[in-house]
Amino acid sequence: MLRHKNFRSSDELKEFLQSSVPSDAYCSCACYEDPEADMDRKGWLGADLVFDIDADHIPTPCDKFHDNWVCGVCGLTGKGFTPSECPVCGGEKFEVSTWPCEVCLDSAKTETVKLLDMLMLDFGFSGKDIHVFFSGHRGYHVHVESEAAKGLDAIARKEIVDYITGLGFDVFFHGLDKKSLRETPPSQSSRFEFGWRKRLALGMKNFIRSAKEENLRRIGLTKKKAETILEHRDVILKNWLNRGTWGAVKGIGFETWRKIAEQSAKLQSASIDTVVTTDIHRLIRLVGTLHGKTGLKKIEFSVSAIDDFDPFKSAVAFKTGAVIVYVSDAPEFRLGDEVFGPYKKQRVELPTAVAMLLVCKGRGEVIESNV
Ligand SMILES: [Zn+2]
Ligand SMILES: [Zn+2]
Incomplete structure (x- = not known):
């Protein structure tokens, strides 16, 4: 350094x-x-x-197809998303192999x-x-x-x-409380104001519009409640758009709306x-x-x-030449307009940028350059 x-x-x-x-x-x-x-x-x-x-x-x-991790403490290996701590020893240091x-x-x-x-x-x-x-x-x-x-x-x-x-997000402060299930808010337009109130309102609309039963079950809704919501999806959305209220369906109470709102907020936040x-x-x-x-x-x-930004075109630095590389392991990938791989323990002639990517990712070694 x-x-x-x-x-x-x-x-x-x-x-x-x-x-x-x-x-x-x-x-x-x-x-x-x-x-x-x-x-x-x-x-x-x-x-x-x-x-x-x-x-x-x-x-x-x-990520489970192209990423893997090794625990730096106990050596446990896994595929996909790296956990915050090792499920066996609780260690927090990992050697990670990912793919762009x-x-x-x-x-x-x-x-x-x-x-x-x-x-x-x-x-x-x-x-x-x-x-x-x-x-x-x-x-x-x-x-x-x-x-x-x-x-x-x-x-x-x-x-x-x-x-x-959206850390510490509470739906109560963003226009969803027991009252808003029945009554139109004082100002019709207030639900579309700006900030999180607007994001939550649009997020709930999008979530309900596209939800499948499994999405609703995954956030903790019973089968019956999920079915009721899907059955009345059009009424719910119409009511929301025309009157600005959520509680349009019998049997769907505040707790259910709160779960939907929290999931919608999660989808609106940025990682x-x-x-x-x-x-x-x-x-x-x-x-x-x-x-x-x-x-x-x-x-x-x-x-x-x-x-329209395409990193696999715009960020390529090496535009000419070819290199022979021994590739230990690489998934199928695209660089520029061409698709390469998958490769497993093989010798292959590749454009310089592709060879560079494999070598930098530790997936290959140069055998011969300037071919
Ligand atoms: Zn991926
Ligand atoms: Zn471990």
Whole structure:
């Protein structure tokens, strides 16, 4: 690690990177009076508000096919999502092998879209202060560079994190109480105001509209209650849209609505890495550099382009050449327009970017380059 560096120009930085060739490069999200001083003497002036959305924190249906973990204490192995603690010894350190999979990255993108929506609509940050990046591996970074955010301390940032993740969310404060089951709220439009009240109202509508019996059972509803809701789905939604009340169906009481509301809120919240945002000294990958685990670039794209953004095209750094690689194990994957793999203990000639990805992920070794 080479830390506490300070560069006067981008050329100076480039020269340093070219001569030291690090596997990963980071910069601080903070501004300091003296960046080269010891940590406690740097003179903190403020920090960008940064968010990290990583597929590692989002369970997906495919993680059991491409991810595995080994407990660093007892050696237990498992497939899929890494648990917070080992089910056998309670250890919290794991060796994890993941894959930058398309499905996982899409779910990270969905979370990023929710985050961006909250930052702009609920917090009022302007689009020009918000920068969004592909991280180069399994997720997205969002940086808010605004005077309003710069001076926020760790506690203020934790409040923002709680809002975005819906921590401590209580439906009672967001328009769902026993009264709202029967009566139209004083102002019809109040349910669509903004913030969590609006998110909850829209979330419940979307959840009920698309729910299947298993979704309702999974949140703790009895078979009978789930069937009743599905049977009266149209009436419930019509009542909600026309009158702004939820309690339209006999036999469905407040507790059931509360379960639906809590699940809807969970689906509306965004999965972010909470530790990153609250850290006012955070180091974050330097934009334009390659990720050491993939050889893909951390790149910025515009907020409005997020739906069509394709990391497996835009972040490819090596565009020419081919390499012969011995691949120990890799799932099927796409890079650019081409699909590769799956590979198992085989020798294969691959485009440079693909070979780089496999080598960086520890799945392959170069046998011959410049073929
Ligand atoms: Zn263990
Ligand atoms: Zn996946």
